[in-house]
Amino acid sequence: MTEEMLQSPEEQLRRFVETVGGGIVESTFYAKTTSGPSKLYNVRGSTPDPYPQKPTKVTGWKSLLLSQGIGAPCYASAPLPAPGKGKSHPGFDVGGHMTTAADGSVATGGSCYLVPLCSWHNGRYNTAQFTMRSTTMLVLSGYMQADTSATFLARLGGLAEHAVVYVSDDGPAYEYLAESPLEADHAPLLHGCKSEGLPAHHVVFRREEFEGRMVYRIAHAATG
Numbered sequence: 001m002t003e004e005m006l007q008s009p010e011e012q013l014r015r016f017v018e019t020v021g022g023g024i025v026e027s028t029f030y031a032k033t034t035s036g037p038s039k040l041y042n043v044r045g046s047t048p049d050p051y052p053q054k055p056t057k058v059t060g061w062k063s064l065l066l067s068q069g070i071g072a073p074c075y076a077s078a079p080l081p082a083p084g085k086g087k088s089h090p091g092f093d094v095g096g097h098m099t100t101a102a103d104g105s106v107a108t109g110g111s112c113y114l115v116p117l118c119s120w121h122n123g124r125y126n127t128a129q130f131t132m133r134s135t136t137m138l139v140l141s142g143y144m145q146a147d148t149s150a151t152f153l154a155r156l157g158g159l160a161e162h163a164v165v166y167v168s169d170d171g172p173a174y175e176y177l178a179e180s181p182l183e184a185d186h187a188p189l190l191h192g193c194k195s196e197g198l199p200a201h202h203v204v205f206r207r208e209e210f211e212g213r214m215v216y217r218i219a220h221a222a223t224g
């Protein structure tokens with residue numbers, strides 16, 4: 001995951017679209033729980049917050065935790081780095097995706113957990129089961145591997161018929177839209193963008209019903 005931490009927002013969006021494969025993605029939901037699991041593993045293939053451009057403005061997993069009153073320090077209380085190693089601990093560097101599965105997987109349609117982690121613990125996904133210092137955390141439903149915070153939040157609860165996820169001048173962003181930006185008479189002026197229209201890197205979602213569930217289909221993607 002250390003390597004992925006250096007991914008740009010553009011690379012993260014491209015990876016998301018590759019993972020979806022042009023298909024359907026579940027709508028999402030998140031909730032705060034006070035009784036999450038106390039033993040968890042890092043999710044393999046999760047997408048941490050992108051390398052910061054203007055961190056105060058970007059959408060990120062860390063911001064999502066903070067918005068729900070969940071903050072520092074790092075949740076992993078064991079195992080701890082050896083003396084002199086892992087100096088990032090016990091900082092809160094990223095929102096870390098955790099699962100109860102020892103192989104680091106999240107079942108399609110399953111849930112994972114989002115907790116504050118230092119970058120040292122976030123990079124240790126192939127070794128250890130972590131003990132959590134608290135069971136207050138966020139449960140993410142509909143999360144998929146390679147989900148970015150923007151692609152996750154844009155699919156929240158089937159709220160919007162159309163949504164666009166894009167890389168703005170400030171970093172990753174998303175917006176709900178009443179009409180499809182592909183068919184609208186006027187090109188939308190998206191927040192964080194200086195000019196009208198879809199930015200160079202974007203994914204347009206369209207909500208639909210599929211086998212009785214609310215899902216999103218990628219209506220259009222430009223990921224360069």
Ligand SMILES: [Zn+2]
Nearest residue numbers: 074089118121
């Ligand atoms: Zn830590």
